[in-house]
Amino acid sequence: MSRSALIVIDMLNTYGHPDAEILIPSVREALPHVVGLIERARDGGVPVIHVNDNFGEWRSHHGEIIEKTMAGPHSDLVEPVLPDADSLFVVKARHSIFYETPLNYLLSQLDVGHVVLCGQVTEQCVLYSALDGHVRHLRVTVPDDAVAHIHKDLAEASLGMMERNMNASVQQARTVEFTLGAS
Template sequence: MPTGQGGSALVVIDMINTYDHQDAELLVPSAERVVPILADLIGRARAARTPVIYANDNFGLWRSHHGELVEAALARPHADLIEPIKPDDDSLFVVKARHSIFYETPMSYLLWQLGVGHVVLCGQVTEQCVLYSALDAHIRHLDVTVPRDAVACIHLHLEDAALEMMERNMGARIVRAREVGFPPPTG
């Protein structure tokens, strides 16, 4: 990723979720707290015409596309966590198989193509996928912002440690979602 690119993107990590996996019962209460904040953040990014990119696990469904993943999540008991934040027609979608949004995905190329030098990472799980994605973004010389109230965790003490690591070791800006600004597009 070349440095010096000025655009921003909002990356929503693993929020299109069926919540039928190990640790889901620990994750759901945290997700319930962040969904309204995420919905506002996504709405502000869309209003500013900032790219909104969903980076999501594929639930092991290797023949599926993003629409099928959204449909599967909406058909499950926690559809109320998906509906307010689901992708719209302008949203971009990157399917991932492992923790980082960059691992074996076209994310680096997509961000370069969009002229993005700053990513706002939100979603779940703070101490796993968000943390590893922040590290990989840092390695790629991207500026990283993580709104602490727009990420969901399984273990609160690990979330606090992960946010501290992102800030100290990766130079990430850790802020509240209301502090995230999306500059209007130029041109």
Template sequence: MIDMINTYDHEDAELLVPAAERAVPVLAELIGRARSSDVPVIYANDNFGLWRSHHGELVDTALSRPRAGLVEPICPADDSLFVVKTRHSNFYDTPMAYLLWQLGAGTVVLTGQVTEQCVLYSALDAHIRHLHVTVPRDAVASIHPHLEAAALEMMERNMDARIVQAEEVDFRGTRWPVSEGTPHEPGGRS
């Protein structure tokens, strides 16, 4: 889940909030299904420029702001995995690739905000690491709907991403393994 631990006190927040309000109930349901199927839920979140911050502080800060209702239903559980990021992609200067390799992940389901920015760039970085990408269109939020449509089309056409409704994501009985012979070990073969 990308950048959903958010204070919503940034530029363009008022344009983002309506899309986030639509996505949060879908995300809460999707997270619940993933957890009940023992599929790891990884939160990847901006650090809001707070370079000494950690995930607990980010969550506490978001929960103390007026838009806490957009964070409460999707808060990380105590055993949730959390990667603090500083730029648009979940992979840029983070341990995300190594974490996914350790988990044996071959597929990622990208959710969160902003579709036309962080979700798009994370999808590209996942694709070039030979990961299969699924994006539930109702579990992402955008600032500009026309750019979201273009981003989803780009992910589908250029990155072979599966663009689906959240209800189509089936976690049951799936280990989400790496495909046989897929070389995406961090720092290794590609």
């Protein structure tokens, strides 16, 4: 049986984009659930993989992304979800965590067949990543209280699409079960 991985999407954020003020309240609501998932995954030996935008800075690496987001005015939203020494990090340039990234290869190397997607934005990056996970024959779980949205109505519709069209398990973070797979 293949194992689970927790994918933390775009939580390292400067919140300097046009929709930030609409997004931030939802991030504040989701943050404790994201933190809880990260803690449970770390404690259980489940890989935690941060997949994050590079903000169009093609020479940046994860350390610079962390520095930039921690120097911003909303570092309180970033600090609780910072990668630790065991976390993996993948830089993405577009909405899907899979598009033009090494994530699919990384998951196969880790024998991951189940991804738990948390982070932001439900109706954008999470939705497109769930679809890409589904077409790659991964089992997808989306904790609806651990994803943040810009537009609540679109987020609700997106979660419905993930569940119906992509066979994703949409549930609360506290009910997510990680699989360790064969040792």
